Amino acid sequence: MSSSNPKSMDRREARDTPAVHRGSIGTTRWTLAGRVVAGVIAIVLAIEGLRLAKPVLVPLVAGIFLAILARPLHVRVRTALPRRVRWVGLLVAMLVIIAGAAAFAGAVALSGRAVVDEFRARRPQIEAQVERIRAAAERSGVPGPQRSRDEGATGSAGSGRPASEGGSVSPGASADSSGPGSANSGFATRALRALMEGVAGLLLALAFAALGLAEAGDLRTRIAHLGNGGGAKRALAAIDEAAPAFRRYVWVKSLTSAIAGVVTWLTALAFGLPLAWVWGFLAFLFEYVPSVGSVLAIAPPTIMALADGGPGLGLAVFLVIGALQVILGNVVDPRLEGRLMAVSPFGVLLSIVFWGWLWGAVGALLAVPLTVAFVIACRHIPGAQGVATVVAGDGVSHGEPGHESGARG
Numbered sequence: 001m002s003s004s005n006p007k008s009m010d011r012r013e014a015r016d017t018p019a020v021h022r023g024s025i026g027t028t029r030w031t032l033a034g035r036v037v038a039g040v041i042a043i044v045l046a047i048e049g050l051r052l053a054k055p056v057l058v059p060l061v062a063g064i065f066l067a068i069l070a071r072p073l074h075v076r077v078r079t080a081l082p083r084r085v086r087w088v089g090l091l092v093a094m095l096v097i098i099a100g101a102a103a104f105a106g107a108v109a110l111s112g113r114a115v116v117d118e119f120r121a122r123r124p125q126i127e128a129q130v131e132r133i134r135a136a137a138e139r140s141g142v143p144g145p146q147r148s149r150d151e152g153a154t155g156s157a158g159s160g161r162p163a164s165e166g167g168s169v170s171p172g173a174s175a176d177s178s179g180p181g182s183a184n185s186g187f188a189t190r191a192l193r194a195l196m197e198g199v200a201g202l203l204l205a206l207a208f209a210a211l212g213l214a215e216a217g218d219l220r221t222r223i224a225h226l227g228n229g230g231g232a233k234r235a236l237a238a239i240d241e242a243a244p245a246f247r248r249y250v251w252v253k254s255l256t257s258a259i260a261g262v263v264t265w266l267t268a269l270a271f272g273l274p275l276a277w278v279w280g281f282l283a284f285l286f287e288y289v290p291s292v293g294s295v296l297a298i299a300p301p302t303i304m305a306l307a308d309g310g311p312g313l314g315l316a317v318f319l320v321i322g323a324l325q326v327i328l329g330n331v332v333d334p335r336l337e338g339r340l341m342a343v344s345p346f347g348v349l350l351s352i353v354f355w356g357w358l359w360g361a362v363g364a365l366l367a368v369p370l371t372v373a374f375v376i377a378c379r380h381i382p383g384a385q386g387v388a389t390v391v392a393g394d395g396v397s398h399g400e401p402g403h404e405s406g407a408r409g
Contacts (some may be wrong), residue, residue, distance in 0.1 A: 026078065051359055058362050059201045065207025065369060066097055068243050069250060074213050090213055097209060101202065108215070108285075111278045115300070118275055119307070126307045133311065236379040240372050256328065257287035261296065263324050268301050269319055273308060289364055292352055294325040347371060 001151060069095040078089030119126065220239075226232040263279025273279065279301040285292035298321050306314035351371040355363035 027329070047358070052321055054359055056204075058359050059204035060206040060208050061366060062201075062362065063368070064212055065246065066205065066209040066213030067364070068246050070094075070097055070209070070213060071243070076171075092170065093213055094206070094210055097206065102204075107281060110241070111281050114275055114278050122307050129307060129310055234380040238377050241380075242376045245372060245376065246369050249372065253288060257284045258289045260284060260294070262303065263296065263328070266322060267317070267321055267324065270304065271313065271320075273304055273317070275304070279304070289352065289367075292349075292364070294329050298322050298325060310314060327355060375385070 013072050074089050074093040078086045105206050261280040261284030264283035268279045269274035282300050283297040286297040291324050302318045305317035351367040355367040
């Protein structure tokens with residue numbers, strides 16, 4: 001009997017142990033599932049909060065970036081003046097920001113007006129080129145663009161045909177006669193609303209920039225006195241790394257954008273395109289949007305070449321400017337930027353798509369700086385370094401030894 005008791009106890013333990021394990025595994029699975037669901041809900045709520053707070057967050061982020069750019073000028077002027085008139089440093093920095101914004105807006109308005117006037121003056125040529133392309137497509141058996149109903153109605157009216165079989169105008173036609181006027185009125189209303197929102201956002205961004213410049217020194221002091229732990233030190237280290245990285249990015253990107261603009265301008269001059277300076281300026285602007293901007297910079301001069309000289313000239317301009325953009329994007333940009341903003345191409349494209357979808361055109365422009373700031377913050381948060389490694393690859397700036405060899409290899 002005594003020898004059989006241990007065996008029966010072993011059998012009971014063998015039967016009971018799997019049940020215990022099954023219970024613990026089930027609890028672990030439910031805990032993991034709960035964490036995943038909670039994480040997904042938190043991400044969705046954060047994205048929706050960013051979307052709803054767009055009218056405030058976009059000017060705030062833009063103002064912070066403007067303050068970061070103007071901070072060296074503010075500090076230099078402020079330290080060179082007596083204590084009583086150090087406010088002049090803030091005034092000078094804000095005047096430089098306002099002058100830059102005014103020059104940028106004026107150049108955009110002037111180039112846009114020149115493009116509209118040029119295409120309006122060349123409308124008969126554009127329509128003739130479209131007709132040639134349509135006829136060539138029909139001769140080759142390729143279905144070309146179909147005529148719109150309005151165009152067909154205009155053509156029948158011009159040939160003297162009645163609008164209806166009975167020769168009378170239907171009530172619907174008379175009602176539609178006010179369509180263009182109401183459409184123009186709606187477009188003007190939307191344009192005025194967009195202009196007012198843009199001006200309000202710009203003024204709010206300037207206000208945030210002024211406050212950021214004025215409070216930058218005090219803000220560092222407050223962060224330093226948050227506590228004796230490592231959180232304050234990590235926050236200051238992230239700020240000290242992100243601000244110079246953003247300034248270097250802007251200056252280097254401005255240089256590469258200027259190179260793209262000059263190359264596009266010279267190419268347009270070589271092909272005899274009108275408004276060559278406008279195409280160069282647009283290429284300069286589009287280059288600030290990584291990956292997507294180089295593609296957008298090819299379209300305006302190609303369209304003008306199609307309108308001015310037909311498909312042959314359009315194809316030549318497309319090939320030449322496209323080849324130059326490929327060279328700039330794959331040779332010049334990497335050498336000038338180096339590992340300064342070493343965010344992976346997939347991360348750059350994903351950030352442009354995400355922030356553009358979230359905040360529109362301004363979000364696309366701010367996508368790379370926002371992503372770099374996020375990566376730098378992750379590098380200084382314990383347990384989040386893996387996110388920075390995945391998004392940034394070799395790091396954002398001045399990475400550890402061995403990264404350069406890995407990147408070159």
